[in-house]
Amino acid sequence: MKLLEYADEEMLTIDLANTLAGELRAALVHEDRVLFVVPGGTTPGPIFDALCDSNLDWSRVDVMLSDERWVPEVHVRSNTRLIRERLLVGRAAAARFLPLYAKAESPEAVLAELESNIYPRLPISVLLLGMGEDMHTASIFPKGDNLELALAPDAPVLVAMRAPGLPEPRITLSARVLDAAMSKHMVITGKAKRNALDRAQSSSREQAPVRAVLEDMVVHWAA
Numbered sequence: 001m002k003l004l005e006y007a008d009e010e011m012l013t014i015d016l017a018n019t020l021a022g023e024l025r026a027a028l029v030h031e032d033r034v035l036f037v038v039p040g041g042t043t044p045g046p047i048f049d050a051l052c053d054s055n056l057d058w059s060r061v062d063v064m065l066s067d068e069r070w071v072p073e074v075h076v077r078s079n080t081r082l083i084r085e086r087l088l089v090g091r092a093a094a095a096r097f098l099p100l101y102a103k104a105e106s107p108e109a110v111l112a113e114l115e116s117n118i119y120p121r122l123p124i125s126v127l128l129l130g131m132g133e134d135m136h137t138a139s140i141f142p143k144g145d146n147l148e149l150a151l152a153p154d155a156p157v158l159v160a161m162r163a164p165g166l167p168e169p170r171i172t173l174s175a176r177v178l179d180a181a182m183s184k185h186m187v188i189t190g191k192a193k194r195n196a197l198d199r200a201q202s203s204s205r206e207q208a209p210v211r212a213v214l215e216d217m218v219v220h221w222a223a
């Protein structure tokens with residue numbers, strides 16, 4: 001893992017958006033289509049704002065989330081909503097979005113259908129992840145009901161996840177799929193997450209699921 005520290009969030013945003021755009025452009029030189037995986041949550045919005053008008057051939061980019069909350073797209077907690085409002089606008093509106101949500105009672109009812117769209121697009125070309133203060137990444141949570149499956153070396157592409165304190169079920173890419181990305185970045189802000197990252201490095205994967213994806217990861221941090 002490599003840690004890049006920035007003077008402030010604005011510097012982080014500008015630099016990381018440039019890096020991601022550059023890596024997508026470079027990947028498009030060799031590939032017909034590239035897969036770009038991004039996090040939801042509260043942190044990445046400004047990065048999406050800075051990235052969405054980047055000059056690259058977005059029509060050859062498949063965009064998907066690292067994980068989704070099981071709520072309709074109009075819901076305030078929907079990660080899809082964030083992506084549609086902040087990333088898939090401007091030039092990036094030409095990208096193809098691969099959904100992690102479908103109208104169904106539970107993630108389990110549509111896992112196979114969603115996975116069939118994603119599997120042919122793997123591996124991930126460029127990955128951006130977030131991390132929570134509890135050391136979860138994507139929706140791979142400590143104490144999650146499917147934690148063992150999501151961390152398994154032979155895990156499926158997608159795993160449904162429920163965890164104490166979460167208001168809704170989740171669906172997440174497994175650690176195996178995230179870890180196999182060609183280029184891996186993580187964005188965290190604030191001292192609490194920086195401390196959590198330090199703790200993760202001396203914790204088990206079960207205590208700190210983020211640990212399962214830290215090899216060759218570039219972590220971008222601002223206080």
Ligand SMILES: O=C1O[C@H](COP(=O)(O)O)[C@@H](O)[C@H](O)[C@H]1O
Pocket residue numbers: 038039040041042043044066067068069079129130131132133137138139
């Ligand atoms: O619930 C989630 O949490 C993580 C971290 O989110 P943040 O709000 O602390 O930035 C995020 O990476 C993940 O995609 C999201 O579903």
